[in-house]
Amino acid sequence: MSEYIEHDRDKISVGIVEKKIYAFAEPPQEMVLEGGARLGPVSLAYETCGTLNADKSNVVLIAHALSGDSHVAGYYTPDDEKPGWWDSMVGPGKGIDTNKYFVVCSNIIGSCMGSTGPCTINPKTVLPYGLDFPVVTIADMVAAQKALMDHLGIKKLLAVVGGSIGGMQVLEWCLKYPQMVEAAIPLATTTRHSALAIAFNEVARQAIMADPKWNGGNYYFGEKPALGLAVARMIGHITYLSDEAMRLKFGRRLQDKGDFSFNFDADFQVESYLRYQGKKFVDRFDANAFLYITKAADYYDLEKQHGDGSAVRAFSKTGAIFLVISFTSDWLYPTYQSRSMVKAMKKNGLDVSFCEIEADWGHDAFLLPNPRLSAVIRGFLERVYNSTRK
């Protein structure tokens, strides 16, 4: 997702933020995971922006997607090349207004951006976990976030907001801890992966595992499976765009040349773009973390886990106010998937707003600066905030 991040054009920013670590689940009080395994100790990297009010009623929890991290907005140092991944949405006067709300974002467990994951040292072996890391689920990620909220003394979340895999965490929050969640904004997400989404993830995982340097997940003391991870990321980028987005962005234009090279170099701009994105990703992301997080997303099945196969039954667990948003060109989680969750919410008499925003940029549209998206999120949060003040 990082390729979209730019400095705010109007230079509006939350300013300097700090990455903090919360450590918990020290043995023998390990986290018991959905799959039955125990995990501990657990570290969560998290950041906050804005000010927590006296009665702790202005908390907005943001859940990130596959390759995101706790760095949602602002800068670590004044010289940073880029701000946090959702700087266009989170800041003073922005869609999620840090003058009003206290924003918390933590890195999901299983990731590699400061929270415990497969590249963390396993205290039992004093080596990186690798594939000894237990398979974690969306529910486990949310349980870890809940532990962080307990640590911060936060009992109510004004809203939980997130797109894609972050949106799954939003839904999971509503059903797992319904008393805590006033409102929820699941963006460009689904209650369970389609076969298409699982298929793309599987091809990406196979690309990593087919790289000899992957070595059964045990590569932390040698060369990384850079080629496999780069190909995995290239596949991801295809699914994040759309036919229209690629046509607009690249068409059949050639990269720095007037004619074909008649060899297998990158001739087309789209090839060059994918290679560049793949290569760049390898520098900042761990291949095993990619395997674990995509698996968690594939396993997520809200209907099965919360409603015995029925979305209507699942959403009967929550009383949250919802704003569901999809994007016209998202072919990874198409609008029909958002509509079906809206339907289940309505059947439960829940207060739900839904908008399918017109956008050419495919699944990734939720990450791009979009005045309409910011405006609807701002208006929705304001309503929820005012209703809790009454």
Place this chain on the structure above:
Amino acid sequence: MRYDLQVIASWIETGSRVIDLGCGEGELLKFLIDHKQVIGSGIEHNESKVARCIEKGLSVLQGDINEEIDDYPDNRFDYVILSQTLQQVYEPDALIRSMLRIGRNGIVSFPNFSQWGCRLQLLVSGFAPITRQLPYQWYNTPNIRVITIKDFRKFIHEVGLTIVKEVAINTQSKDHYGKIITVLPNLRATYGILLIGNGKHQH
């Protein structure tokens, strides 16, 4: 606010549950929430209008009213409003029955096609009438239904529902001002507004 919406608002009891089908930019909903403390929501087809509603803090979802209405539990609302949309509905019978399934009362407003201006245009010019309320040519109009107040009354009786209240209005200057027509409404009114029920309830 449009005069027909002012009339509708005056019929709504304070604190009731209201859904506006085809709520546009949410003018009526916002008014009802601010002045009558209703619990209001809406359905609107147009993306930018839906976004405007949500920005204003309204609970609105994007979709086709004919489909979206099916998902609500029975008797979810006190009032189900269909203002100036009936003339664009493909299956009015099914929609009105659904309105009275999810709500206790239905409120329907529509432009009256038998207003004398329409009649005169057709009679004198021989062309399909074009009026301030129905400003389209035959080939670009979204209004696929031609309805008169008399037609609608007849229809409600034929489908076995009841008219609880009925008002005919005449509007001026972009429909923001108007007056109630009591004499010869089917001939003189630009809009009809009716409160309908399924006859089982006391009003």
